[in-house]
Amino acid sequence: MVSLKINGKSHTVDASPEMPLLWVLRDLLGMNGTKFGCGVALCGACTVHVDGIPRRACVMPVGAAVGHAITTIEAIGATPAGKKVQQAWLDLEVIQCGYCQSGQIMAAAALLAKIPAPTDTDIDQAMSGNICRCGTYPRIREAIKHAAQTPSAHKRGA
């Protein structure tokens, strides 16, 4: 049995510590927002946050996530950076098929949480591991900049 903290909630699953975190999320917990893409950490579709750091859930043994705070696409909107990124994705209509976008949004949210006003180089470095077959890269870049310029909710007094 493995105990995990995902999106602020505790879960105990019957999994071996070697099982990839992605399998636990999708197959054992039914959290399907995080996508299976390549399975070998090459595409970024499975990106989740572990203690705020973007990680590829498809190659991360679930045992390595024990004791750490896991955040998935289902709850990223509860973070200030995640909320801004989701709104920017809507405002700029970033998405086409959307299959990679959970990972894109997780990567972008982690970037903005770390670097509130990223340069193009920062964006390149943070996003280069997330592949989009639809080719939405120009809009992703634009949306990250758009999100960076969005004031946080608490600053607006909302």
Add this chain to the structure above:
Amino acid sequence: MARVSRRQILTAGAATGGGLLLGWHLDAQAGVLGAAAKTTRSVFAPNAFIRIGTDGRITLIMCQVEMGQGTYTSMPMLLAEELEVGLDQVRLEHAPPNDKLYANPLFGDQETGASTSVRVFYEPLRRAGATARTMLVAAAAATWNVDPASCRAQKGVVTHSPTGRRLTYGALADKAARLPVPAQVPLKDPKDFKLIGTSAKRLDTPAKVNGSAQYGIDVRLPGMKIATVAASPVVGGKVASLDDSKAKAIKGVRQIVRPGRRGRRRGRPHVGGQTGTGGARHPLG
């Protein structure tokens, strides 16, 4: 024999999949209750594409797969234009598999591809929307005992222009469901279009920014088993030997299948849609 309501008859027709189902291009006129309609009461479903509940919920049934090409926005625009509802007022639902109700007329089955969606469904979906709107207006006119021509539909509400009386589609759903489905309905003059030809926000985006959108890979059916192929690392490679003892020892593994020579399909390259777009045969819609 107990008196059978029209809706009960229609439900029976939909449930058995025969009788009243006259094919995709006639379903609007034939008055087939949407196969997706799960309840027979408190729902107005004049065809397989539209469902309006007495709670005011307007559901549009999507027969074409959304693969990023935008059908979950363009198809609703066609329906909503003639139904006279805003895109912000509708909910979308995947159509169940049903070639009789939802076949792509160019292919003869329920298929998305070859850039056909808007081309082939442009008129059928407008007609489906116009049929529903005509019936809702007729229901309102009957309620007020006025000429339907003196009523107009807009944003999910029918208004009697001379008196300003208003009824929402939800309030009219029950009455509209009891009316005969008109065989002919007028389509709007393109100069009156409010949605078609305009730029619309995609309706599939909100579910795709929070992980709630369902892709083929996310579907779980009762008793479903999941298979994976161990492909040869070289072209034309054949299995020389197989020791599946370790694989079988993994919890949850039920069977290891070693394909025989007949298992190979020759001369027909696999053409697949994108991941998670089950049912699509062509990579582009």
